[in-house]
Amino acid sequence: MPPSEPARRSAQSEFSAALINPDLPPPVGVSGPRGKGARKRFAVYRNTVTVTRIDALADIFPAVQRLVGADFFRGMARIYLAQEPPVSAVLFEYGQGLAAFLERFEPVSELPYLPDVSRLERAWLDAFHAADADPLAPAALGAVPAEDLGDLTFTPHPAARMVRSRTAAVSIFSASREQRPLETIRPLEPEDGLITRPAHEVQVRLLPPGAADFFKALMTGATLAEAATLALGRQPGFDLPAAISAMLEAGIFSACSLSPAKTEHPQ
Amino acid sequence: MSQKTLIGASALAGAVAMAISGATFLASTDSATAATEKCYGVAMAGKNDCAAGPGTTCAGTSKVDFQGNAWKSVEAGTCTTMSLEGGRMGSLEPLDRDLPA
Incomplete structure (x- = not known):
């Protein structure tokens, strides 16, 4: 029997929360071969998602990146994406809230x-x-x-x-x-x-x-x-x-x- | 709105006529439209490809994000060198037609 709608939704929010937060364990149901734990495997997946989102932000905001430098931008992007993960599967729509984030992000208050x-x-x-x-x-x-x-x-x-x-x-x-x-x-x-x-x-x-x-x-x-x-x-x-x-x-x-x-x- | 004194019809007509007479871009716009074809989705990366390189290092899962020292790199940006000298940039000239970065 397929999971009920509330169960599916709760599993999905658990999954996306674990995607953002490295402190959380892999979502229930994600396991390695022969039932082994999947912490490292899930970490690789989490990393790919994170890096891909940072790359997307760097592509969407090249001028911002040039102004603050690539290292700073990527560190800042990581903080932003933890606060505001994409709401669309289409990554070119990402970053609508970056301006508001930058307005309250203390390290760039001088810019x-x-x-x-x-x-x-x-x-x-x-x-x-x-x-x-x-x-x-x-x-x-x-x-x-x-x-x-x-x-x-x-x-x-x-x-x-x-x-x-x-x-x-x-x-x-x-x-x-x-x-x-x-x-x-x-x-x-x-x-x-x-x-x-x-x-x-x-x-x-x-x-x-x-x-x-x-x-x-x-x-x-x-x-x-x-x-x-x-x-x-x-x-x-x-x-x-x-x-x-x-x-x-x-x-x-x-x-x-x-x-x-x-x-x-x-x- | 009617109680407010609006710009006169003749002034508007003059402005529109002047704007259109200066419209040398008419022909070029048409020919440019005819000469191009649209290619969807190639210019801007949707980034659907897997970030395989960094994905194997788990750099993105680090709990120690760029901290204190990284924020100092704001100064590495060129922004603080902007001075008060130099005139304003042109007005109605297109500033750039930059390509997707």
């Missing part, structure tokens, strides 16, 4: 940009695996009558992400991934990063002042007029044509439409 660099790296991979969609065509926007432009709303592209930072996380991310020197970067300069994948290649942009407010408003459903007004109000030097041009080129949106409330009252 205030590290959490946002890890957010950019996670967003990069999310964009890489996001659903395909054609970006909004400039011609589609150009075809909208001038009097309707203000009431337009936009559908975010599945790959579009934004990371707003109190630090120079975007410059540090880019320099680190491209193995460029970091000496000229002022680490505490606030930066906004935009991650998109208009076709098959992920793109990361450093946004000029005001653009993040503009894009964020549009991504959360504001009309074009509302978003432009907001951005200009917060940043008088905001360059609206350049932002619209960048939004088309980067592929932040996949479609635009007249907001329903506004179409009822076109004036």
Whole structure:
């Protein structure tokens, strides 16, 4: 008779707990040949799982690894994965909580940009695996009558992400991934990063002042007029044509439409 | 929202027209799309392969993790050398199109 559902679940949680904690004995039912103990054999398996997860984190967060060094990164990754094992069998989804972990991990408290660099790296991979969609065509926007432009709303592209930072996380991310020197970067300069994948290649942009407010408003459903007004109000030097041009080129949106409330009252 | 003074329709139309006229990327985007094909799952490792090398050493099962001395290696990172000099980086230029690491 197969084990009952609660029994199976308890066996599974015992197994995954033993996978993380070397102090725990091998799970019940795991044994060597002729009923011998399997402590060493299970340790090899546990090691393979641990090393594989650390390798996955190193692949997902190469800039973070370069910033702290490989030895430090692997030690830190081990602590992280004990606290937050993967919830998906798909390892490229791992590490969603690394930024929050880094924010409270005391040994990196002197690197205030590290959490946002890890957010950019996670967003990069999310964009890489996001659903395909054609970006909004400039011609589609150009075809909208001038009097309707203000009431337009936009559908975010599945790959579009934004990371707003109190630090120079975007410059540090880019320099680190491209193995460029970091000496000229002022680490505490606030930066906004935009991650998109208009076709098959992920793109990361450093946004000029005001653009993040503009894009964020549009991504959360504001009309074009509302978003432009907001951005200009917060940043008088905001360059609206350049932002619209960048939004088309980067592929932040996949479609635009007249907001329903506004179409009822076109004036 | 209507009680707020929003940007004028003509200003918006001008901005959109300027944005689109500067859109020299139109043709290149189309041709790039046509010329590429997608190859799933090759660029980023899902790491399904067994870590056979380190797996035989049990390094991952050590109860003595990198401790005290390892945390000092933060300073080995290049981050502390960042200075106040140097200008900001470009604005709307793509910063990088980095490949999967």
